[in-house]
Amino acid sequence: MAVLTIKNLAKTFGVGTAKASRVLDDISFEVRGGTFVSIVGPSGCGKSTLLNIISGVEEHTSGDISLTSDSGGPARMGYVFQDPRLLPWRSVMRNMMYVQDDQSEATKARARKYLDMVGLAKNADFFPGQLSGGMQQRVGIARAFAVEPDLLLMDEPFSHLDAITARGLRAQLQDIWAQSKKTVVFVTHDVVEAVELSDRIIVLQPGGKIYEDISIDLPRPRRQTDPTVATLQAEVLGRLEAMKAISRTPEAVA
Ligand SMILES: Nc1ncnc2c1ncn2[C@@H]1O[C@H](COP(=O)(O)OP(=O)(O)OP(=O)(O)O)[C@@H](O)[C@H]1O
Numbered sequence: 001m002a003v004l005t006i007k008n009l010a011k012t013f014g015v016g017t018a019k020a021s022r023v024l025d026d027i028s029f030e031v032r033g034g035t036f037v038s039i040v041g042p043s044g045c046g047k048s049t050l051l052n053i054i055s056g057v058e059e060h061t062s063g064d065i066s067l068t069s070d071s072g073g074p075a076r077m078g079y080v081f082q083d084p085r086l087l088p089w090r091s092v093m094r095n096m097m098y099v100q101d102d103q104s105e106a107t108k109a110r111a112r113k114y115l116d117m118v119g120l121a122k123n124a125d126f127f128p129g130q131l132s133g134g135m136q137q138r139v140g141i142a143r144a145f146a147v148e149p150d151l152l153l154m155d156e157p158f159s160h161l162d163a164i165t166a167r168g169l170r171a172q173l174q175d176i177w178a179q180s181k182k183t184v185v186f187v188t189h190d191v192v193e194a195v196e197l198s199d200r201i202i203v204l205q206p207g208g209k210i211y212e213d214i215s216i217d218l219p220r221p222r223r224q225t226d227p228t229v230a231t232l233q234a235e236v237l238g239r240l241e242a243m244k245a246i247s248r249t250p251e252a253v254a
């Protein structure tokens, strides 16, 4: 199983300039294969920067990062962003296939399987402009899973959606994850969302240090309506009370 290992990672933007700013500071953690780990923290604490470093889009300043793949070959990564980033002139299916290395029938069948899992099998020939925001985001999620990545990176994928749509997509994500058992690193500023989805929550504090590393030991599937989920959500929120600016969704305070 893929394992992500990060040791003493630091990131400073603008090294050697007057504007140098340290965004990540001495970050160390390991993500075991098949687990769902969330990175939580207030805006600007370096969550997206960390994800970009893991994906290789951004260089780190010091420390080590390694990812072992399931196959023994180069590790494959999938990325789901805040916005779905679909190409508007391509159909749903052609957006699904755009990120694939090959266009074989087996790959198409896999793309269809994941589209089906997000309930969009019937929309394969639609164009993004014919889909709601939530449907577009479901295509983005299906597309990332269909790559069958060793590591799936998700950066606040539900933050642009209304609360009801986001709740539905979280349930759907849990179902797909339970079937695929992919290794996921999921960024969110929402502790409540993190408790619902994760095996473990790594809390970053402003300045980019790890504030707390919390195991979430709850049976799955987890539903917002389950009182044990709500109780743990309230407890984790309470533990992070000292850190301002961590969001509380209306569901959390209800
Ligand atoms: N390319 C860059 N050059 C300089 N500074 C940057 C760059 N990218 C990010 N930063 C700075 O790094 C800090 C962390 O940004 P980052 O986007 O990682 O935060 P975040 O935790 O993802 O925030 P949010 O929750 O708002 O998405 C911010 O102060 C930001 O201004």
Ligand SMILES: [Mg+2]
Pocket (backbone or CB within 6 Å): 047, 048, 049, 155
């Ligand atoms: Mg961000």
